[in-house]
Amino acid sequence: MKKNEERIKAYNKYVSAKVPKTKPWPTLFNSFWVGGVICLIGQGINDLILFLVPNISEQSAWAYTLIALIFIAAFLTGIGVYDKIGKFAGGGSIVPITGFSNSITSPSIEFKSEGIIYGICVKMFTIAGPVIVFGVISSALVGLIYYIIYLFI
Amino acid sequence: MKYDTVKFKKQPKIIGSYSIVGPKEGQGNFREYFDYIMKNDFFGEKTFEKAERKMIETAITGAIQKAKLKVSDINILVAGDLLNQIISSSYAARAFDFPYLGVYGACSTMAESIAVASTLVDGGYFENIVCCTASHFSTAERQYRFPLELGNQRPPASQWTVTGAGSCVISQKGAGPRVTMATFGKVVDWGIVDVNNMGAAMAPAAMDTLLAHFENTKTTPDDYDLIVTGDLGKLGSEILIDLMEDKGIKLGLNYSDCGQMFFRRNQNTLCGGSGCGCCATVFNSYIMKKLQDGQYKRVLFLPTGALLSTTASQQGESVPGVCHAIVVEAYEM
Numbered sequence: 001m002k003k004n005e006e007r008i009k010a011y012n013k014y015v016s017a018k019v020p021k022t023k024p025w026p027t028l029f030n031s032f033w034v035g036g037v038i039c040l041i042g043q044g045i046n047d048l049i050l051f052l053v054p055n056i057s058e059q060s061a062w063a064y065t066l067i068a069l070i071f072i073a074a075f076l077t078g079i080g081v082y083d084k085i086g087k088f089a090g091g092g093s094i095v096p097i098t099g100f101s102n103s104i105t106s107p108s109i110e111f112k113s114e115g116i117i118y119g120i121c122v123k124m125f126t127i128a129g130p131v132i133v134f135g136v137i138s139s140a141l142v143g144l145i146y147y148i149i150y151l152f153i
Numbered sequence: 154m155k156y157d158t159v160k161f162k163k164q165p166k167i168i169g170s171y172s173i174v175g176p177k178e179g180q181g182n183f184r185e186y187f188d189y190i191m192k193n194d195f196f197g198e199k200t201f202e203k204a205e206r207k208m209i210e211t212a213i214t215g216a217i218q219k220a221k222l223k224v225s226d227i228n229i230l231v232a233g234d235l236l237n238q239i240i241s242s243s244y245a246a247r248a249f250d251f252p253y254l255g256v257y258g259a260c261s262t263m264a265e266s267i268a269v270a271s272t273l274v275d276g277g278y279f280e281n282i283v284c285c286t287a288s289h290f291s292t293a294e295r296q297y298r299f300p301l302e303l304g305n306q307r308p309p310a311s312q313w314t315v316t317g318a319g320s321c322v323i324s325q326k327g328a329g330p331r332v333t334m335a336t337f338g339k340v341v342d343w344g345i346v347d348v349n350n351m352g353a354a355m356a357p358a359a360m361d362t363l364l365a366h367f368e369n370t371k372t373t374p375d376d377y378d379l380i381v382t383g384d385l386g387k388l389g390s391e392i393l394i395d396l397m398e399d400k401g402i403k404l405g406l407n408y409s410d411c412g413q414m415f416f417r418r419n420q421n422t423l424c425g426g427s428g429c430g431c432c433a434t435v436f437n438s439y440i441m442k443k444l445q446d447g448q449y450k451r452v453l454f455l456p457t458g459a460l461l462s463t464t465a466s467q468q469g470e471s472v473p474g475v476c477h478a479i480v481v482e483a484y485e486m
Contacts, residue, residue, distance in 0.1 A: 082302065082304045087304065089304075090305075107303075109301075109302055127300075
């Protein structure tokens, strides 16, 4: 049994030396510029809303911007473009809110064949679920910390 | 003597073979050898699972036709695929009026089914047996990985599941390449946990079967015109060469891997093709053709399978591999 463990260790070491690695610099470059462009588009939409609707509050302009970005990403997922952007950009198109939209839309499309309830509704959050859980928990924690600090000021 | 190698006395013949692939595979290196290239991945069906089932049905019918037999001549069907409860094969078997034997060896299913079928035929119990296996990129992705439209990057060691089905008819009579030996493989696990690195997980299984086969049959790599593994891919086949060299056996230019050869470099498949369909389509098109032409006299075909499931991997289990080998020799009058 001990010999077995040694072999597993040696083999894993050999394989991890042999396995092809992701090239960090080109990958980082692509993800940063695509991520930057997505943010730029967001800012553009925001400015456009503020320009077209002068009476709107900044807060609701932000909300409309997010809705617009989510819609664009969902639409691009639907017509099969977003996965190509993601393949090229990696984290650059996953981290912005568009990536979140893609992670909900793509399983919905995929599992349409299993019906609306057991397919779309059940599988919709298979990828985005953890993000939502951690989002809710961390926002609650931050709120608590904020509250405690506020007590002493 | 160990008994994991079977030598067939009557040498069952492969009298008909048929391969069907998807459009991307149809642009790969073997495109002129396939019998049918689908225009799209749906194959006229509503879901990818149904498409895979239809591919199996088409492949079985095609193989029977090419063997110049009637459906009523077939005694039994041996088939398997990658999906849970091997639904593609089992559901496809509904369409046929002969008994069905489901086998699961992951990507090694083609050799497993041929080995089982040859044993049954050689024993004299059945006359004609159809073997079939298939895989579909889209069904495998959704079962093992992520939705198709998710914008993520594939790790560099990953492979591309081939959309394709291959089928062949094993028979007592008739003319065709002969199945002369089969080595049944053990399940080998050397503790690879990375599910994206199947080549490394399966290479030890290939080594184990290859060593057993050479020892039991007293042959060396030079006795074969072609030694071909299923879907170890670029990385896995390099590992296998290294592992065999450690054991003192040198795999030379006659060694090759279906997954590595399958796609062209510009098709972005990273380490190459994988899946049941990968070696099944290559075996039933290219290798069969070369055996019939007499370009290859003796081929050692040993596809490997990674016997993983998403549940077991999520529970931290490593990936076990299995490898079955068959020797196919050109027909001599």
